[in-house]
Amino acid sequence: MTESDFATRLNDxxxxxxxxxxxxxxxxxxxxADKLIEFATALRDEFEFDYLSSxxxxxxxxEGKLEAVYHAYKTIGGxxxxxxxxxDRENPEIxxxxxxxxxxxxxxxxxxxxxxxxxxxxxxxxxxxxxEGFEGHPLRKDWQEAYYEAxxxxxxxxxxxxxxxRAEAKNxxxxxxxxxxxxxxxxxxxxxxxxxxxxxxxxxxxxxDGLKTDHLTVNLGPQHPSTHGVFRxxxxxxxxxxxxxxPVMGYLHRNHEKIGERNTYLQNMPFTDxxxxxxxxxxxxxYAIAVEKLIGIEVPERAEYIRVIMAELTRxxxxxxxxxxxxxxxxxxxxxxxxxxxxxxxxxxxxxxVTGSRMMCNYLRFGGLARDLPxxxxxxxxxxxxxxxxxxxxxxxxxxxENEILRSRTVGQGYxxxxxxxxxxxxxxxxxxxxxxxxxxxxxxxxxYDRFKFDVAVRYNGDIYxxxxxxxxxxxxxxxxxxxxxxxxxxxxxxxxxxxYQMKVPKGESYGRVEGPKGELGFYLVSDGTGNPYRxxxxxxxxxxxxxxxxxxxxxxxxxxxxVLGSIDIVLGETDR
Amino acid sequence: MEKEGINSPGYEIPEExxxxxxxxxxxxxxxxxxxSSVWPLMFGLACCAIxxxxxxxxxxxxxxxxxxxxRPSPRQAxxxxxxxxxxxxxxxxxxxxxxxxxxxxxxxxxxxxxxxxGPFKEGYNVVSGVDKLIPVDVYIPGCPPTPQALIxxxxxxxxxxxxxxxxxxxxxQKGDTAAIPVPMxxxxxxxxxxxxxxxxxxxxxx
Numbered sequence: 001m002t003e004s005d006f007a008t009r010l011n012d013x014x015x016x017x018x019x020x021x022x023x024x025x026x027x028x029x030x031x032x033a034d035k036l037i038e039f040a041t042a043l044r045d046e047f048e049f050d051y052l053s054s055x056x057x058x059x060x061x062x063e064g065k066l067e068a069v070y071h072a073y074k075t076i077g078g079x080x081x082x083x084x085x086x087x088d089r090e091n092p093e094i095x096x097x098x099x100x101x102x103x104x105x106x107x108x109x110x111x112x113x114x115x116x117x118x119x120x121x122x123x124x125x126x127x128x129x130x131x132e133g134f135e136g137h138p139l140r141k142d143w144q145e146a147y148y149e150a151x152x153x154x155x156x157x158x159x160x161x162x163x164x165x166r167a168e169a170k171n172x173x174x175x176x177x178x179x180x181x182x183x184x185x186x187x188x189x190x191x192x193x194x195x196x197x198x199x200x201x202x203x204x205x206x207x208x209d210g211l212k213t214d215h216l217t218v219n220l221g222p223q224h225p226s227t228h229g230v231f232r233x234x235x236x237x238x239x240x241x242x243x244x245x246x247p248v249m250g251y252l253h254r255n256h257e258k259i260g261e262r263n264t265y266l267q268n269m270p271f272t273d274x275x276x277x278x279x280x281x282x283x284x285x286x287y288a289i290a291v292e293k294l295i296g297i298e299v300p301e302r303a304e305y306i307r308v309i310m311a312e313l314t315r316x317x318x319x320x321x322x323x324x325x326x327x328x329x330x331x332x333x334x335x336x337x338x339x340x341x342x343x344x345x346x347x348x349x350x351x352x353x354v355t356g357s358r359m360m361c362n363y364l365r366f367g368g369l370a371r372d373l374p375x376x377x378x379x380x381x382x383x384x385x386x387x388x389x390x391x392x393x394x395x396x397x398x399x400x401x402e403n404e405i406l407r408s409r410t411v412g413q414g415y416x417x418x419x420x421x422x423x424x425x426x427x428x429x430x431x432x433x434x435x436x437x438x439x440x441x442x443x444x445x446x447x448x449y450d451r452f453k454f455d456v457a458v459r460y461n462g463d464i465y466x467x468x469x470x471x472x473x474x475x476x477x478x479x480x481x482x483x484x485x486x487x488x489x490x491x492x493x494x495x496x497x498x499x500x501y502q503m504k505v506p507k508g509e510s511y512g513r514v515e516g517p518k519g520e521l522g523f524y525l526v527s528d529g530t531g532n533p534y535r536x537x538x539x540x541x542x543x544x545x546x547x548x549x550x551x552x553x554x555x556x557x558x559x560x561x562x563x564v565l566g567s568i569d570i571v572l573g574e575t576d577r
Numbered sequence: 578m579e580k581e582g583i584n585s586p587g588y589e590i591p592e593e594x595x596x597x598x599x600x601x602x603x604x605x606x607x608x609x610x611x612x613s614s615v616w617p618l619m620f621g622l623a624c625c626a627i628x629x630x631x632x633x634x635x636x637x638x639x640x641x642x643x644x645x646x647x648r649p650s651p652r653q654a655x656x657x658x659x660x661x662x663x664x665x666x667x668x669x670x671x672x673x674x675x676x677x678x679x680x681x682x683x684x685x686x687x688x689x690x691x692x693x694x695g696p697f698k699e700g701y702n703v704v705s706g707v708d709k710l711i712p713v714d715v716y717i718p719g720c721p722p723t724p725q726a727l728i729x730x731x732x733x734x735x736x737x738x739x740x741x742x743x744x745x746x747x748x749x750q751k752g753d754t755a756a757i758p759v760p761m762x763x764x765x766x767x768x769x770x771x772x773x774x775x776x777x778x779x780x781x782x783x
Contacts, residue, residue, distance in 0.1 A: 129702075131762045133762065133763060145701035146765070167698065172774070173768075175704075175766075175768065175771070176704060176705050176766075177765045179767075179779075181782055183779055186776065188763045188764075188767070190763070223620055230622055250666050251666050252662060254623075254662050254703060255700030258701060259700055277623070277627060341635065342636070348631075360624070573623055
């Protein structure tokens with residue numbers, strides 16, 4: 001079906017309420033709010049867009065509008081469908097899509113938290129990244145933070161003389177805080193956690209002798225050794241069985257999006273490193289693709305190869321780390337992870353050699369790369385991908401995968417069915433371990449991935465074991481790609497045109513997505529034609545994969561929650577952004 | 578027992594018992610014991626935690642400094658390695674963890690974020706450095722600090738411990754050491770110490 005066919009079909013199906021978005025540089029359709037439910041249902045059931053990838057919002061104060069933006073895909077592959085719903089800024093209400101696409105759950109909560117869009121019909125519309133009681137919705141354009149200096153960088157005060165005052169010196173409290181007018185801290189009643197615990201259904205059971213049992217509510221975290229950072233889980237238990245579970249996040253909410261909208265386009269590149277800090281080069285890749293779509297710049301051949309090599313090395317080291325930490329979680333305390341980290345260090349050596357940094361690589365530029373491969377680095381990569389890494393992956397497989405304790409703790413546990421995985425918008429290894437062969441490198445190829453021979457790793461049991469094992473599969477596939485790439489890499493330029501620090505980006509929107517190690521990493525950008533992004537949103541796979549976390553855990557024991565969490569492989573920098 | 582590390586100079590030890598007997602001061606043996614078994618709290622905040630794990634792992638191996646025993650409970654820890662961005666939502670928890678650690682306790686601010694907010698300083702949910710909440714002993718620059726930098730910071734901490742005296746350390750002074758008041762989450766983070774100032778500002782507006 002071509003694009004115009006689709007448009008005609010859509011027009012026939014919805015003669016009213018669905019109009020093409022005709023603003024300069026925009027794509028997709030604008031849906032009337034009252035038609036949204038009907039439209040989304042038809043989209044899922046009739047048009048086969050069964051996967052809602054991203055939900056976010058954009059604030060347009062000049063037009064008095066808030067806009068929710070949705071990106072939907074088909075799990076059989078193909079390009080995206082963008083649709084938007086506009087609502088009044090003063091009283092923003094949009095019907096929630098949670099019944100049609102349950103994967104919208106956390107994303108709608110995030111849009112409520114940061115932009116203040118009320119999703120009517122959402123059963124648990126609480127703040128998700130900030131806390132209940134926080135003043136305002138920070139991603140609105142007129143909301144200013146305590147250290148506010150100007151709307152856009154570079155700040156006038158620091159240009160050209162590089163003079164600055166410490167932000168604390170300008171704040172009356174000497175800290176990064178501000179309070180609403182006439183705020184009395186002594187009369188303040190903290191909102192507390194009632195809303196959170198209220199969202200966990202209360203259970204009380206009566207047994208046959210009439211004995212009443214209350215169910216216990218427990219918290220894991222935010223400081224807990226197996227939560228992979230500052231992540232919290234609130235759960236109600238019946239004995240040791242999980243009845244209901246809610247993740248609580250935002251303990252590492254570092255305001256990427258607000259800072260990103262003040263930054264220039266290039267200034268955001270190092271910030272993307274710090275999203276999923278285990279795989280900074282993949283993040284660079286996604287962001288570079290999104291911006292390149294906007295400015296329409298081609299990337300030279302050699303640069304594409306280096307990008308692919310770096311992204312695949314990133315995947316290898318991320319999965320090694322994930323496997324090591326996962327085994328840590330299920331009790332193989334530190335030995336497997338020490339072996340995994342040993343290999344990871346070798347990959348980090350390559351990163352350090354090529355980019356100058358072990359973790360925060362900041363290596364990609366729009367239309368190319370920051371620098372070429374230094375002498376000797378290609379040989380180093382060759383040694384790794386032809387010899388060491390395949391050998392060590394097999395070794396880990398041999399030592400770990402048939403281990404009886406590992407198998408008895410993971411096989412058949414934490415089950416996520418194929419339908420649920422799609423429904424909850426799970427991405428990456430979590431989706432593929434549930435039997436959906438959906439890999440963006442194949443389904444919607446970007447960069448030069450269509451040139452390489454590799455298989456999409458897929459497993460069909462949807463349990464913890466498959467989510468563990470698929471990472472070994474993916475390492476092997478990545479090594480295949482790497483072997484082809486280092487053989488084929490041509491000589492040549494690594495940057496189209498002159499490298500520029502500052503540039504004007506044409507008006508419009510773009511959504512760049514890559515298959516990151518954790519899943520679909522997307523960057524949604526809106527440009528208003530200046531040097532700073534008007535809207536900068538990250539579709540974070542770690543965050544959205546957690547939507548399926550609660551349902552996966554129901555009925556398991558407390559100790560298994562940790563295993564399920566380890567098998568999703570979250571990184572808090574990306575979850576909370 | 579290493580001779581150089583522990584023996585105070587100035588006392589001649591007869592040759593026949595050298596290597597068996599050491600003459601030292603209380604301070605030196607006390608500090609020697611403490612600096613060689615600093616147990617960090619197993620507590621990772623952000624990116625820096627990954628470098629902390631790398632430092633604990635095989636290649637860099639900070640167990641060489643007696644620091645490998647990472648404790649998940651603050652009650653058993655001597656050292657809080659603040660490895661990452663301190664957010665406002667996390668601030669009350671960090672202060673509570675610090676208060677729960679028994680004396681003697683040390684804090685190392687690892688990386689730019691924990692030292693002063695780092696690249697995220699302007700963010701609305703970011704505390705500009707963990708020293709706004711709890712006292713810090715050693716700051717380690719870097720974003721994130723390499724394992725070498727972290728080890729350097731930990732050696733600095735050991736030097737600091739070496740320089741302390743049992744007579745002046747705060748945990749042997751009279752009276753209880755007061756716990757640090759836990760900040761509240763209001764419309765923004767509310768430090769207990771700034772409550773009078775906030776009230777004053779509200780009255781001026783009224």
